[in-house]
Amino acid sequence: AEEDFESEIPRLDLGIEGLDQMIQGGVPEKHLIVVIGSAGTGKTTFGLQFLNHGLKNGENAVFMTLEQSREAITATANEWGWDFERYEREGQLAVVDLDPVEMANSLDNIQAELPELIKDFGADRLVLDSVSLLEMMYDDQAKRRTEVFDFTRSLKKAGVTTFLTSEASESNAYASRHGIIEYLTDAVFVLQYVRGETQETRLAVEIQKIRNANHSREQKPYEMTDEGISVYQQANIF
Amino acid sequence: AEEDFESEIPRLDLGIEGLDQMIQGGVPEKHLIVVIGSAGTGKTTFGLQFLNHGLKNGENAVFMTLEQSREAITATANEWGWDFERYEREGQLAVVDLDPVEMANSLDNIQAELPELIKDFGADRLVLDSVSLLEMMYDDQAKRRTEVFDFTRSLKKAGVTTFLTSEASESNAYASRHGIIEYLTDAVFVLQYVRGETQETRLAVEIQKIRNANHSREQKPYEMTDEGISVYQQANIF
Amino acid sequence: AEEDFESEIPRLDLGIEGLDQMIQGGVPEKHLIVVIGSAGTGKTTFGLQFLNHGLKNGENAVFMTLEQSREAITATANEWGWDFERYEREGQLAVVDLDPVEMANSLDNIQAELPELIKDFGADRLVLDSVSLLEMMYDDQAKRRTEVFDFTRSLKKAGVTTFLTSEASESNAYASRHGIIEYLTDAVFVLQYVRGETQETRLAVEIQKIRNANHSREQKPYEMTDEGISVYQQANIF
Amino acid sequence: AEEDFESEIPRLDLGIEGLDQMIQGGVPEKHLIVVIGSAGTGKTTFGLQFLNHGLKNGENAVFMTLEQSREAITATANEWGWDFERYEREGQLAVVDLDPVEMANSLDNIQAELPELIKDFGADRLVLDSVSLLEMMYDDQAKRRTEVFDFTRSLKKAGVTTFLTSEASESNAYASRHGIIEYLTDAVFVLQYVRGETQETRLAVEIQKIRNANHSREQKPYEMTDEGISVYQQANIF
Amino acid sequence: AEEDFESEIPRLDLGIEGLDQMIQGGVPEKHLIVVIGSAGTGKTTFGLQFLNHGLKNGENAVFMTLEQSREAITATANEWGWDFERYEREGQLAVVDLDPVEMANSLDNIQAELPELIKDFGADRLVLDSVSLLEMMYDDQAKRRTEVFDFTRSLKKAGVTTFLTSEASESNAYASRHGIIEYLTDAVFVLQYVRGETQETRLAVEIQKIRNANHSREQKPYEMTDEGISVYQQANIF
């Protein structure tokens, strides 16, 4: 589908089989991407795989986790067969675990320093897993909004392609848990369970928005196989 | 459908193929228009195309964005093949990026000065993308209401045809996110995803209201093609 | 249906073709009427047409608007072919535009003076468009309730047949936006969009209540034609 | 259905044709009854008819209204052909209009005096139209609860069969608007609109509860005819 | 179904025909039971019948009511043919009516004294009708929670089989009105209206939980006959 494609904007592949084929030309570089899904839909795996794809091609990358320990993340990547330990050893990858309470308290400092740090490290891809846990730390809705707003601004300034994970709203699979982040991002992917009439539950992905890119608007099934997430771009959900 | 049409009110075309045909005589000039839709429905594109249509015909225009940088807006227009750079260079167009936090804080000043500025620039069309991000900045519902109310008043006073974009309410595609702006505008357009029984998601537009104009009330499919938004006025959604 | 009709209460016609036929004997005079509907259902047009009907018959009338300018209202009436300018010139009609913020602040004064003013002007019909914008100005629910309550009292005291417009609740087409006004009125009309299985949207009206009058309880389609609102009392919606 | 009926509790008829047949033996005397319904379902008419039935049989009665003027109530009864003026003149009936704001403020006094007043007047039946307007006056939910609670206590103490009208909850036709009164009453009747697949709206009544009485649990259609409310106990709604 | 049943826990019958057959071995003694249902589902009757069953077998019992007077409860029991007056006279039964406001205010004292009082009276069965009215008295959710929590603790300490009635949540028949009590009880029964496609409303009971007992999970119809509540364990609802 690339034939007549013309654009002045540099683009990249996510590294998710099948999903990349649904985006004409790829995702514009330096985009702020959010993937919305409930527990177990594979958001963390998506983020790891997105980084691994860049790392394989020699890019530099940062994985910031608020949910797990640094060791747990590396072990998980290892289980998937992605050699994060080596990339870390060789200075291509930084895995950072942050305490959400502390991060919320010192977000101003982090914001101030982040662009510099990212530049120094030469990061091409950055994952933050998950923005919901950060948002959850703010009790006051106004404070939460302003902080998340300023934080995404500083991420954009950092000039790195950024991948945020977010829990879904309980009542609406297409909205994030706190209903802010999808307003502030350039691209929105939605992961969800689709429960059929039988007892089977399938996973489905949909591209809701990518600024400056033509993309499919179909809902497509995906699975978590031994090699990570794989989207069945040719198949139907039921 | 123009044949027996008589009106004393001057009117204009939006510049969206197919949609203009659904409005008898066109949208009254100096109307305050809102387009409501969720992320990725094409609101920003709609606004850019609305401006481009005027610019092509020699009108002056202003694009105020709270979501993206000035550069990003120009790049996006460029991707669509609309030469915003030239219009800016030639003084026909002003693209202004505003920080929502700052805008919220200094809205009183902005309101006071806006009508003058618009007059001086001779703007015929103005876009504000998006009013939701401005509304989001106010924590206190009463404050938000009064500010948005006063702001729309000053826009009306400015005597420019104005196009506001707004996120949709999560539970009701026909209501704006904060439930204020549709009360204060002369025309309301609704963009939404329509999910069929298969895995396909289509985009559909509906005219909910245009003061002083007879219009179709049908829901019509549209697509984002290489030339921007195009409404299939003859087609059905499914 | 008038044949066996007996009543001691003087009544009037609304002036909406088809709808008047659905009310046995007409609406009792001095009733406080509310019409509930979402944006674009024709509430303002209904109000204008209700006044025009009285004006044509030599009655005096007042149109109070919180949403538009005096000029805009007159222009709109003109578009419909109703000569409000002449009625105003000849002292039969007063169009008053009020700033909702100011009105909310000085409602006590307005209430105190309104009955007198209405009497002096000799108004037979009064429209307030819309009560929702007034209600919206009160942040505190208790304050809103009491103010609206006292205001409707003073309208009843004024002894004029009054027509209020109100936005509908987002989740229930039969409830007003703020859920107060339908408790305080003698008659309730509901305007709503009815979306069929195809892409078509039709307008439908229903009489929910008229004190002291027998009326149809059927939902009937209506359209906004060149002559204003016209109810198809014989037709079905779908 | 009266044949094998045995009870030590004195009972009365409501005076609503068809509905009385749905209650074995009648409603126990001195019960606190609530009828729940939205605007226009006929709650006020039900109350008037309930009083008229007693008045016709020589009972004494009180009608307390928070919604209309004393004159309006008498005029309404007159329209239905119930001669409230005569009953008032002859000291059998008292119609009292109360300002809800004032009533809310002096409810403690009212409660203290009510049982005495009711006794002195010798009232057998009492209507309060509507308890929702009283409840609406309290901003603080706890205050509302306690006041309504104490008020119903004093009504029970007064030893009069009492009929309260209440607006329905917006989301649940079987719950009262403020969700308190159905907890505090001995009998609950539910009036509601039933919208069929065609455009027709029918009225239906259901008995939800009567302490110490066996009653039908079927939903039955009713109409407001020239003689007031009439329940079609033999018919089905659709 | 008792054949292979083995258990070390002493058990009792509720005394509701058909329902006892749905519980293998009976309800464990000293359980804290809640029955959840909306107005008119028969909760109070269930409680009376539960006591009467014990009284008939020579047990001692206490009925605490927050909703009705002591006299009303005795009259109701009498109507059902249960001779509560005799049981009271003979010291086997205590009917206590409490003012919910006062009870809420002095709950700490009540809690402190209740276990002793119950022991002294030798009560085998206790009914509290209804816990919702007690809960309603607390404005502050945290206070309500703690009070109800402590109160159920003291009931458990009292070592009496206790039967609480609770109103159902408006939106969920399986949840109690305040959403606390089902967390704190050993057994949960759900009474509800089931509205079929015709105009008929049937009553249905379901056992949601009984600690330490195997029970049916089917929803079964019941009726309020001349002998009280009777569950049709063999029948289907529709």
Place this chain on the structure above:
Amino acid sequence: AEEDFESEIPRLDLGIEGLDQMIQGGVPEKHLIVVIGSAGTGKTTFGLQFLNHGLKNGENAVFMTLEQSREAITATANEWGWDFERYEREGQLAVVDLDPVEMANSLDNIQAELPELIKDFGADRLVLDSVSLLEMMYDDQAKRRTEVFDFTRSLKKAGVTTFLTSEASESNAYASRHGIIEYLTDAVFVLQYVRGETQETRLAVEIQKIRNANHSREQKPYEMTDEGISVYQQANIF
């Protein structure tokens, strides 16, 4: 299904027949597991059975209950035929009953000491029944969040495989009552009632998430038999 399974992470069996077969390789050790379900779905039984499985194999275990007394838990286990008394006597098992109010107040101390205590006891499996009752004790949402957050951290630090039970949200069977715990756990199991078209209610289990494990995503029926919970991995629900 174990044949090609390779992993560096040590794993364990839950001890629930049928469910263990749905997880490739077993649950990773030291995982923080939550099981979400409404009252009566068998959460406590699941927890007891999970411990009993470990105890049978010589592991050490702790059961912390906030809902029942220590004696009640042991009696319940006994009813199921699991000899908790012996395991306690022999020092392999500790059953601890905590007052939720006290636990909430001294959670900081508990957190500080828990890891040490667990280590000293050498616990391999730990159950907390239920986290909802703990969460319920916090009135302030922010406080609740932070406390639960810190508490789960300290559980993870303790290095014990932990099983938490949680009530389900009223409106969404896949969300916990307070909507926090599923964010903080490594594995999420969902127990729910599935009501078919007949009067029958079945129990169904679904694995929503297990970090680092491939698992079935089918919803499977289970029953509480004489031997505890048994999942019918081969069957369909209806």
